[in-house]
Amino acid sequence: MYIVGITGGIGSGKTTVAKLFEAYNIPVYYADIEAKKLMNNDSNIKNKLIAVFGNTTYLDNQLNRVYLAKIVFNDKAKLAQLNSIVHPEVRKHFLLWASSQNAPFVLKENAILYESEDAANCDSVILVTAPKQVKIKRVMLRDNCSKTEVLARMNNQWTDDKKAQLADFTIINTELTETIRQVEKTYQKIKLKLK
Numbered sequence: 165m166y167i168v169g170i171t172g173g174i175g176s177g178k179t180t181v182a183k184l185f186e187a188y189n190i191p192v193y194y195a196d197i198e199a200k201k202l203m204n205n206d207s208n209i210k211n212k213l214i215a216v217f218g219n220t221t222y223l224d225n226q227l228n229r230v231y232l233a234k235i236v237f238n239d240k241a242k243l244a245q246l247n248s249i250v251h252p253e254v255r256k257h258f259l260l261w262a263s264s265q266n267a268p269f270v271l272k273e274n275a276i277l278y279e280s281e282d283a284a285n286c287d288s289v290i291l292v293t294a295p296k297q298v299k300i301k302r303v304m305l306r307d308n309c310s311k312t313e314v315l316a317r318m319n320n321q322w323t324d325d326k327k328a329q330l331a332d333f334t335i336i337n338t339e340l341t342e343t344i345r346q347v348e349k350t351y352q353k354i355k356l357k358l359k
């Protein structure tokens with residue numbers, strides 16, 4: 165199966181763009197959502213997380229996200245440990261999912277596709293961008309949070325410039341009608357690549 169990664173900074177609109185591809189019957193794997201599900205349900209992941217982060221990692225059998233986020237937010241070594249437990253399982257789960265899809269290609273939506281080195285597992289990558297101020301406004305509105313909180317999250321991600329140098333396609337998502345046009349073009353270009 166041909167795998168197209170779709171990434172972009174927080175608030176760039178990668179989920180919005182991925183949904184537009186779904187309209188072309190392209191299956192989309194939302195890595196963050198699937199990772200959360202696996203962290204809650206996969207006993208292999210659960211046991212490993214408890215071994216590293218302690219029993220407080222789960223409350224009433226549900227992932228204690230606040231506790232875990234507090235530990236890893238300012239500790240790169242702990243974040244790397246968390247990722248080394250979760251990412252390989254998500255990759256396995258994704259490959260199983262991809263192999264059961266019937267489509268010309270599949271999309272894998274991952275906010276940290278480059279940061280987590282997951283781009284190496286993709287055949288092509290689409291980067292979704294928008295101006296920084298637009299992204300900040302969108303996230304503040306969507307998550308009802310402060311500019312400082314958005315900036316803190318942004319600072320953990322690579323810049324658009326760095327990602328654009330590596331991506332195969334870039335979709336600039338500011339005006340939705342223009343985005344729809346770019347999605348159509350990109351969809352056609354990927355199909356051409358497959359021929």
Ligand code: ATP
Nearest residue numbers: 174175176177178179180275302306337338339340
């Ligand atoms: P995150 O990484 O934070 O999950 P994301 O890159 O997946 O973000 P979306 O969730 O798709 O981004 O979009 C962020 C917000 O901006 C959403 O509320 C969405 O409805 C809105 N949005 C996305 N694209 C546009 C657009 N072209 N015009 C107006 N609003 C948009």
